[in-house]
Amino acid sequence: MQKPTKEPRVIVALDYDDKDSALAFVDKLDPSQCKLKVGKEMFTLFGPEFVKTLIGKGFDVFLDLKFHDIPNTVAKACKAAAELGVWMVNVHASGGLPMMQAAKQAIENSANPGTKLIAVTVLTSMDQEQLSGVIDNVTPEEQVLRLAALTATAGLDGIVCSAKEAKALRNSHSNDFLLVTPGIRPVGADAGDQKRVMTPAEAMKYGVSYLVMGRPITQAADPMAVLTQVNDSI
Ligand SMILES: O=c1ccn([C@@H]2O[C@H](COP(=O)(O)O)[C@@H](O)[C@H]2O)c(=O)[nH]1
Secondary structure, three states: OOOOOOOOOEEEEOOOOOHHHHHHHHOOOOOOOOEEEEOHHHHHHHHHHHHHHHHHOOOOEEEEEEEOOOHHHHHHHHHHHHHHOOOEEEEEHHHOHHHHHHHHHHHHOOOOOOOEEEEEOOOOOOOHHHHHOOOOOOOHHHHHHHHHHHHHHHOOOEEEOOHHHHHHHHHHOOOOOEEEEOOEOOOOOOOOOOOOOEOHHHHHHOOOOEEEEOHHHHOOOOHHHHHHHHHHHO
């Protein structure tokens, strides 16, 4: 009997400045091992065609462009992303309730109404000190919880946050509310510019839905070995 395939929980952030290197890596992967994330760098360099190439290879693609603009503009951008065929797209929750509602409505009215829409809360590169430069008297966790509540009110599918907030979030949001967490670092990995970090196994234990991992995999001497280790650990 064929083994049922489990949905992959790792989203590999393809932050390459060279398309050939990115595709050489992708060609070693199988869509059952991970999903893929295309962010601002690769989208700006290689555009929608690159995203379509990845979708054509059978991968679920998270288009991480973090839209943040007036509702009309964000809604049109989300519609365009959905019609590109991506699995997931995101906006900044700090754009506000009407902006998120407009984005959701635009996806529902698009040719791909099943496209997932999530909202960025507090970037995982921000610690208390950095957040204090933006907003007074609030911890990263308090701000994440507040923006998560706003995102849920808007009816979105979930949020981008750090795994550090997952435990508190699961007290007020069901498992259907997606927690997509960058800042994932295997034990001993370099944190780089990430401040709120956690290991893959710990993050899954606290109820994260998807782990976003870039450099620990793509810049490893053996990226496939790291991805296999992470998948085995969760
Ligand atoms: O809060 C956020 C939102 C998005 N990201 C993105 O995730 C990856 C993380 O890459 P690493 O190399 O594993 O640090 C990257 O594409 C970011 O743009 C984030 O890190 N934090």
